[in-house]
Amino acid sequence: MARTQCQYKSWDGTRICRESVWQGSAEGFCIFHDPSKEKNINLFKRKLARKIKREDYNFRGYYFPESVDFADHVFATEVDFEEAIFSSSTNFSNCTFSQRLNFAGTTFFDRANFLNTTFSGGAYFAGATFFGGGNFVGSTFSGGAYFAGATFFGGAFFSGTTFSGGAHFARVSFSGGAYFSGATFFDRAGFARAAFSEEAEFMGSTFSGDAHFLNATFHKWARFEESRFADVTDFVRVQFLGDTSFWKAQFENSTDFQMAVFAKNVSFLDTQFGGEINFEQSTFERNMGEDAMASALLERSYRNVKNAFLQRGNYAAAGNFYYREMEARRSRSKRMNRVWMEVYKWLCGYGEKPQRIALVSVAIIAMSALIFLFNGVIIPGGRPPVEAERFVDYNIFVDYNSLTAQLGWQLLRDFLDCLYYSVVTFVPVGGELMIPVGYSCKITVAVEGFLGIFLIVLFAIVTARKMVRQ
Incomplete structure (x- = not known):
């Protein structure tokens, strides 16, 4: 008996499509779900246009064979692209999603553009894969933004983006650059266990809610220059494997760098700490820069953190950063002064180890x-x-x-x-x-x-x- 209903099944084995089987499909799929190269693209476009006209936004598991352009469209009802596959570029720029949006498990083989897009309801991109990168510059997430477990092989562009609800980037893999400069997080921002393989830029970002980077890994540049952290900030067990900069960053509440690893140069120059600070068991593998200027910046950075600890009466932690400050100073001193500082170091640890x-x-x-x-x-x-x-x-x-x-x-x-x-x-x-x-x-x-x-x-x-x- 010939199959008349699409045989596509969701990830849990549920048959969800009521479309009729396209006669050219060898697997019994409809024109929307069939992934073959022989797909009738004109028929696909005509049927897709009719769905959009009647505001039927259920695109779950659809295979889009060509570039898709939804720019400036207003989606008044819920939209579902779960497990969809976009084989070419996708454009949702200046769109408005008035209700819940689901891109969970979606695959974008080319650039996905969501430039200046408005997400009024919850936006779910959990487990999505962006092979060509994702551009969300200037977008607004009024509900929660859920990217947990997503993968960006190209750049992830969120500069100037506004997250009014929670921003969930736990376990996200940023294989390309991650750009959040100027972004605003009004609620909780979660980047726990996220992996940043290339540069990560949060310059000028504002975290009004909790900011959590627990167990995150920054393989290259991590830049938080002039960022503002208004609530509790968590960098526990974070690995900063490249150069790191918190220049002029503001931590208005408690800040926790417990067991963090700073493998290369780190800058806390002109950083402001308004609450409690914790660097317990943190590791600074480099106390001197590649040249005199880099060492001078390190010295000033450690002095700034030392003074912050002194203001809070944490003398043990202040002593640790004083030791690092002196190490950076020794590395840029002239030969004779360097010899005396070396003796001073080995005799008493610059006065911190009697x-x-x-x-x-x-x-x-x-x-x-x-x-x-x-x-x-x-x-x-x-x-x-x-x-x-x-x-x-x-x-x-x-x-x-x-x-x-x-x-x-x-x-x-x-x-x-x-x-x-x-x-x-x-x-x-x-x-x-x-x-x-x-x-x-x-x-x-x-x-x-x-x-x-x-x-x-x-x-x-x-x-x-x-x-x-x-």
Whole structure:
């Protein structure tokens, strides 16, 4: 028996088309759903024009063989393009969709133009694929805009677009550039797990509602220059793999960069933070630029964030950004200053890591004790007849056999005495001093005494500075 009704089925297996079978279809499809190259295009256009004239906007699963131009059309009722396929360019510029619009799962093989289009109801593009890119510049989404899971292989152009309802771009793949400069988000903007393979531009955008970029990935330029975030902003676990700029951005509420990764240059120059800031466990893989100018910008950016933390009393976070600020300054300093800053860094982490001074001091004391032990010192004895003075000199190069024979309690005792006198030399508290024998020990005493005074004073200054700041 010949099939008289179109055999097209939706994604869930439901037969949804009541059109008659086109006689040229080998698969039993109507003229709208048949994807063959032999499709009668004139018949397709005539029947499509009749549907539009009677305001029947059910185009679910339709296969459009040529360019389609709906420019300036007003769709007064609900429109359904779910699972439709546009084989060539599509133009919906200056259209008005008065009610709900459904482009879920639609495939655009060429450029899809929605320039200056008005979406009064909810607009659903979830799972849609734009092989030639999508142009929504200047459009207005009065209801929600749902692009979750969509894929843009060409550029995604949303510059100057207005989102009055929620903007949902979760899990969207932007394989081309993503351009949201000057866009306005009046409600929640969700870009969680979105992937930006090329440049992502949000310059001058306004986020009046929550802005969520949780687990998003920016592979190249991420530009949020002069953007305004009026509500809670979430960049938790975001990966900024290219250069990133928040120059003159305004964060008026809490901002969370927890566990974010900044792999290249990042700019917070003249950024304003009005609420709480969280950079806990964030990673800045580059603290210096490619040249002096880039390093200077990094230095100013880190200083700006540091000052914002200081204003909020978060001294630990401020210290972290002060360290990065000094790293950027060191990278652009002249050679001599760079050497001194390198020493300052390793001694105490630019004043932010005083525990390094303690470790360096312990290392100096231990090393000096070994020098005393193996190069000869006279250790004063106690009050007679308790103990007489003794000469300690374990020369491992000359008297190796004697050294191995004396390993044991005596060696340990002599080392402890040398360690004690090394501490007394490092910390000038007074008391009987050992008598160095030979120039190496005498030089060690002089150097250790100087380093001891220097490191003790440095430790006091660094610790006092941190305590006063807190």
